[in-house]
Amino acid sequence: MTAPWWHGAVVYQVYPRSFQDSNGDGVGDLNGIAARLDHLVDLGVDAVWLSPVYPSPMADFGYDVSDYTGIDPLFGTMADFDRLLAAVHTRGLKLIMDLVPNHTSTAHPWFLQARAARQNPRRDWYVWADPAPGGGPPNNWISEFGGPAWTRDAVTGQYYYHAFLATQPDLNWRNPQVQDAIEQVMRFWLDKGVDGFRLDTVQHLFEDERLRDNPPNPDWRPGQPPTQALRRLYTTDRPELFRLLPRWRTLADSFGDRVLISEAYVPLAGLAPYYGANNDSMHLPFNFHLIGARWNAAELAALIRDYDAIVPAGAWPNWVLGNHDRSRIAARVGADQAAAAALLLLTLRGTPTMYYGDELGLSDVPIPPDRVQDPWEKNVSGYGLGRDPVRTPMPWSAAANGGFSAAPPWLPLNADFAARNVAAQRADPDSLLNLYRRVLALRRAEPALALGDLVSVGHQGDVLWYIRQRQGRALTVALNLGPRPATWTLPAAAPCRVVLSTARTRAGALLTGSVELASGEGMIVEAAP
Numbered sequence: 001m002t003a004p005w006w007h008g009a010v011v012y013q014v015y016p017r018s019f020q021d022s023n024g025d026g027v028g029d030l031n032g033i034a035a036r037l038d039h040l041v042d043l044g045v046d047a048v049w050l051s052p053v054y055p056s057p058m059a060d061f062g063y064d065v066s067d068y069t070g071i072d073p074l075f076g077t078m079a080d081f082d083r084l085l086a087a088v089h090t091r092g093l094k095l096i097m098d099l100v101p102n103h104t105s106t107a108h109p110w111f112l113q114a115r116a117a118r119q120n121p122r123r124d125w126y127v128w129a130d131p132a133p134g135g136g137p138p139n140n141w142i143s144e145f146g147g148p149a150w151t152r153d154a155v156t157g158q159y160y161y162h163a164f165l166a167t168q169p170d171l172n173w174r175n176p177q178v179q180d181a182i183e184q185v186m187r188f189w190l191d192k193g194v195d196g197f198r199l200d201t202v203q204h205l206f207e208d209e210r211l212r213d214n215p216p217n218p219d220w221r222p223g224q225p226p227t228q229a230l231r232r233l234y235t236t237d238r239p240e241l242f243r244l245l246p247r248w249r250t251l252a253d254s255f256g257d258r259v260l261i262s263e264a265y266v267p268l269a270g271l272a273p274y275y276g277a278n279n280d281s282m283h284l285p286f287n288f289h290l291i292g293a294r295w296n297a298a299e300l301a302a303l304i305r306d307y308d309a310i311v312p313a314g315a316w317p318n319w320v321l322g323n324h325d326r327s328r329i330a331a332r333v334g335a336d337q338a339a340a341a342a343l344l345l346l347t348l349r350g351t352p353t354m355y356y357g358d359e360l361g362l363s364d365v366p367i368p369p370d371r372v373q374d375p376w377e378k379n380v381s382g383y384g385l386g387r388d389p390v391r392t393p394m395p396w397s398a399a400a401n402g403g404f405s406a407a408p409p410w411l412p413l414n415a416d417f418a419a420r421n422v423a424a425q426r427a428d429p430d431s432l433l434n435l436y437r438r439v440l441a442l443r444r445a446e447p448a449l450a451l452g453d454l455v456s457v458g459h460q461g462d463v464l465w466y467i468r469q470r471q472g473r474a475l476t477v478a479l480n481l482g483p484r485p486a487t488w489t490l491p492a493a494a495p496c497r498v499v500l501s502t503a504r505t506r507a508g509a510l511l512t513g514s515v516e517l518a519s520g521e522g523m524i525v526e527a528a529p
């Protein structure tokens with residue numbers, strides 16, 4: 001049996017507001033993305049995941065949807081979308097849409113009807129509850145974005161539940177009509193030919209029917225974000241969720257080779273239920289554990305081993321290095337380790353998802369207080385939760401506004417954009433961009449990297465190493481994750497040949513015994529013939 005396309009594929013996340021502006025309003029759009037597809041082909045990725053482009057009041061920059069089957073005029077028209085999809089496919093790439101099933105915008109017609117009256121037929125499409133006996137919110141649930149997760153609606157005096165902003169009311173997933181409506185949305189896009197969905201924050205879909213209070217989080221300490229003070233026991237990962245997911249899988253599979261990726265920040269063991277008891281749920285439950293992991297060879301070796309152990313037999317792993325919600329990898333591990341991080345992401349067993357700009361080593365961009373856009377930062381300020389720093393425009397060149405837009409962009413560019421941009425790095429053989437290109441080309445040529453087994457993993461001091469193997473072909477990856485040079489003893493006594501190294505001059509070298517790796521250096525070696 002040949003593997004599905006998404007096993008060997010590399011997914012590239014585009015944040016549409018920040019990739020390329022085509023109409024001079026300072027915000028990226030669909031025609032801009034279409035104009036930049038050659039970058040993705042040149043880079044060597046396989047699939048594009050677009051953060052939401054649906055009509056939205058943009059309170060949460062598109063994660064507050066007011067029409068699931070339209071395109072927001074800010075990003076273009078449905079005709080623009082159809083052209084983009086065709087252009088993506090012409091280049092042999094895939095397109096993955098972001099679907100937001102947990103909540104709509106308060107501006108969605110469904111919610112406007114639901115809030116109009118208790119008797120409205122759409123009332124039960126959302127989660128309503130009476131005030132607590134003495135008044136006030138029905139229970140202690142708190143929003144991910146700060147404050148109570150309940151907002152009182154003056155029209156009827158009841159509260160509605162929102163896991164995120166008050167303008168993002170949660171849909172009631174116990175209502176079969178809601179389930180059908182979102183299935184219709186999935187069909188709409190699958191009929192158009194999109195290659196899959198990234199399913200937003202699915203862990204929040206169901207809440208406890210009895211509305212029990214969430215217990216205190218024993219790990220929480222004063223000074224930490226108040227949004228983490230409770231364990232989300234009764235508001236996330238409810239059993240009903242895991243009965244729903246197989247329905248989505250059946251739907252997606254009925255369209256052929258489409259992929260379903262779930263977003264849920266859960267502990268390692270919590271990922272298994274997302275695959276489903278019979279691998280009948282999500283194809284790829286996002287594995288975010290590289291994002292939180294300490295940059296330490298021993299810990300990463302343990303993580304890789306532990307993750308491998310929880311991925312069910314017959315299911316396929318995946319790794320994520322960054323996204324539009326979390327600090328960028330270059331900021332987390334430092335510029336010196338960015339190349340090692342790239343090599344790690346692209347050579348571990350499983351589908352890698354990379355975030356636009358990470359191929360340039362883009363870091364978190366400081367945002368002056370008067371330019372803050374993110375509602376999370378505005379609501380829960382002072383904890384460094386703001387996501388604007390990781391959503392800044394893609395720097396394409398040293399031209400005005402980095403070649404991103406004819407107008408000043410909605411968020412500032414990286415201050416070093418004149419040097420750190422696509423054109424400059426394309427021209428520099430030693431750039432991070434060209435390392436990404438080399439590794440991605442090698443993945444394409446080497447099924448051992450794209451599809452192979454992980455046969456062993458370990459560490460020697462600060463050096464993390466592992467072996468990927470397929471049909472007798474074995475490649476060993478070694479990465480010095482420490483701040484100093486480190487000696488790595490090769491796995492085989494026989495000489496090894498360097499297939500690829502972050503230090504370009506090493507390629508082709510024959511090594512025996514051991515080798516000294518500079519801080520942040522990584523290499524892929526094979527047993528010399």
Ligand code: TEU
Pocket residue numbers: 060063064100144164200201265324325
């Ligand atoms: O994020 C979901 C989400 O819940 C986490 O990123 C969140 O920060 C974490 O659970 C807090 O502990 C998704 C989108 O990626 C994000 O951009 C949206 O704002 C959010 O859903 C709401 O749609």
